[in-house]
Amino acid sequence: MSHRRLVIMSEIALTLALAYVLGWLRLWSMPQGGGVSLAMLPLFILALRRGLPVGLSAGLLYGVLDLMHPPLYIVHWVQFFLDYPLAFMAVGIAGVFAPTLARSVSRGDWGRALWTAIIPGIVLGSMGRFIFHFVSGMVFFGEYAEGQPVWAYSAGYNSFVFVSGILCVIGAALVVPVLQRVVPTEGE
Secondary structure, three states: OOHHHHHHHHHHHHHHHHHHHHHHOOOEEOOOOOEEOOOHHHHHHHHHHHOHHHHHHHHHHHHHHHHHOOOOOOOOHHHHHHHHHHHHHHHHHHHHHHHHHHHHHHHOOHHHHHHHHHHHHHHHHHHHHHHHHHHHHHHHOHHHHOOOOHHHHHHHHOOHHHHHHHHHHHHHHHHHHHHHHHOOOOOO
């Protein structure tokens, strides 16, 4: 096994462990599942540093690991996939901005890194996760809409993803420059 591959596998394992712990530290919990936490932050950082395949893989693995965060709300096998593995896999979409981040880092331009990679990556990953939760909410949790349009209920309920995303932007803006200095991605 190559050194680079071993480093990436170790980073994935550490990312999953940190995301799991941060998932327990919820700032707000929703009644039918979900909540505001920083669990996505390590996934975003890994995806932005290592790229799309690594980000998608780690997100998928975390989606399965997230099943150990009670309470679980599984009403159908399709809803299970939408709300857990696929929703968190979508967080890894932020990895499409990894080359942009690498270019900005190589120039030492952290302002550019923030505006051209970190923010767009986290927005894209949050949107991906939101879409899966939104569809699941419309299809499987419409009974809670209580007279309002099901799409409006699902959008409002799942907006917690964007609150978490905003917190992740702040966290990533603080952590990525330090992490890049301590553990650079190039030259392993």
